[in-house]
Amino acid sequence: MKVTVERAHLLKSLNHVHRVVERRNTIPILSNVLLRAEGGELKLKATDLDLEVSEAIPAMVAEPGATTVPAHMIYDIVRKLQDGAQIELATRNDGATLDLKAGRSKFALQMLPETDFPDLTAGTFGHRFSLSAADLKRLVDRTQFAISTEETRYYLNGIYFHTVEGGGELRFRAVATDGHRLAQAEMVAPHGSEGMPGIIVPRKTVGEIQKLVEDPEAKVGVEVSDSKIRLTFAAAGEGATGAVVLTSKLIDGTFPEYGRVIPQGNDKELKVDRDEFAAAVDRVSTISSERGRAVKLTVGDGRLVLTVVNPDSGSATEELAVEYESDPLDIGFNSRYLLDIAGQLETDTAVFRLADPGSPTLIHDFGQTNALYVLMPMRV
CATH class of the missing domain: 3.10.150.10 (DNA Polymerase III, subunit A, domain 2)
Known part of the structure; x- marks a missing residue:
């Protein structure tokens, strides 16, 4: 095999495929990326036996052929080469070495035969x-x-x-x-x-x-x-x-x-500014314990009070103005889970549909039904 490719094309493609390869492998061939030069392009493929990524890039193919080389190593080499470089890849007659040349840089990489490389794409897609x-x-x-x-x-x-x-x-x-x-x-x-x-x-x-x-x-x-x-x-x-x-x-x-776990009868509706809520949760949870992460929400009379108590470091509270017209309610949640959900909401207003302190809560964007979240409460 003898082929010449642009560094930018090879680097982008290696970036796509090399991530699949685990750093530590008990099967040597799974540490390698497959390179196949034919018909004016270089095809790259990597796999971990559960997942496979492949891509073809334009190349000048002097001699068609295929081989495999260590994926993370060739990625690091190409990443460190000068921008705009032309890279020549050529296999030696010994069948065990790939020469990589770019300008004054030369590398010799150990190869494994292409015939050892597993194929994940067998089968039909209905x-x-x-x-x-x-x-x-x-x-x-x-x-x-x-x-x-x-x-x-x-x-x-x-x-x-x-x-x-x-x-x-x-x-x-x-x-x-x-x-x-x-x-x-x-x-x-x-x-x-x-x-x-x-x-x-x-x-x-x-x-x-x-x-x-x-x-x-x-x-x-x-x-x-x-x-x-x-x-x-x-x-x-x-x-x-x-x-x-x-x-x-x-x-x-x-x-x-x-x-079965998506609540249908939660009749207590809380509307709160998404960004204000996320920032308040983030602030009060600063003192929460790594294990607990519990934050208590006390809602009633148009206001929401967030409370975190950590016996080892103290307590924190913050109050927000909200839209809420139902009976007062105390309920606890994992603060990290609340932040994860708030980070996925798209509108400015988050809607919480609550039932009682022991039942799951439904959370969604105001006026949207394309996405919803269910969160189990915590004891606080």
């Missing part, structure tokens, strides 16, 4: 549709913070995507929960998503999706099978190269019937 990158990012951003990190409940370690009937139309919905809080966001279902199975996309894949959405105006192609999802992020904008393709295994499990 459902295909596309949506804008902005819509996909919104669904992911507004729900990912609620993904569970508890490995024993593996079926909660991702976002549940599925279609539901609502308001006379089909909706495409994302849901995540860790048992303490639930986040739900939805949009009009894209054409082609009808009849797709409910799928649970793993946490690591969700993180890669967030990073790969670089142009909100671009389209993302989605393909779904019973066990895998493949997303194609179309190239767009100045200096765009080939599309980035992410293929991931899905979590093999059943997502719980989350509708």
Whole structure:
């Protein structure tokens, strides 16, 4: 193999694919990135056996061929080369070394054979549709913070995507929960998503999706099978190269019937300025204990009092003017969870629908129903 590529193209592509590679691997080939030169382009691919990212960039191919080299090492090398450099990649006849040259810089990297590199893309995808990158990012951003990190409940370690009937139309919905809080966001279902199975996309894949959405105006192609999802992020904008393709295994499990925990009869409505509320929670929680993080909300007579008491360091209170016309109520929440939810709200006013100190609370944007959050209370 002998190929020449622009540093900017190679660096951008390596940045996309090398993140999949774990720093420590017991299987040597999984530490490597696959490089394949053919037909006027260089294709790059990396995988951890659960997730695979690939991309093709324009290149001058003198001799077609393929090999694999350490992913993080070649990324660091290319990152440190001079901007605008032309990089030549050539394999030696010994079959064990890749020479990388750029200007006066020369590197010799150890290779592993391309035939050892695993392929994750086998199989057929029965459902295909596309949506804008902005819509996909919104669904992911507004729900990912609620993904569970508890490995024993593996079926909660991702976002549940599925279609539901609502308001006379089909909706495409994302849901995540860790048992303490639930986040739900939805949009009009894209054409082609009808009849797709409910799928649970793993946490690591969700993180890669967030990073790969670089142009909100671009389209993302989605393909779904019973066990895998493949997303194609179309190239767009100045200096765009080939599309980035992410293929991931899905979590093999059943997502719980989350509708049961979404309260329907909460009749106490609290409206509060989102930014003022978030800032007040942040201030009073400064003295909360790392374990407790509890903040008490006392609401009544058009005002909300936030209170935090920490036996080891003291107490804090802050008062806010709010819209509230129901009976007075004291209820406690985890302050970090409140801040996570406030950070996802889009309107200036946050709406809390409360029932009693022991029941879940519903939180959403004022005048919007495309996203909602459920938060379990704490004892305070």
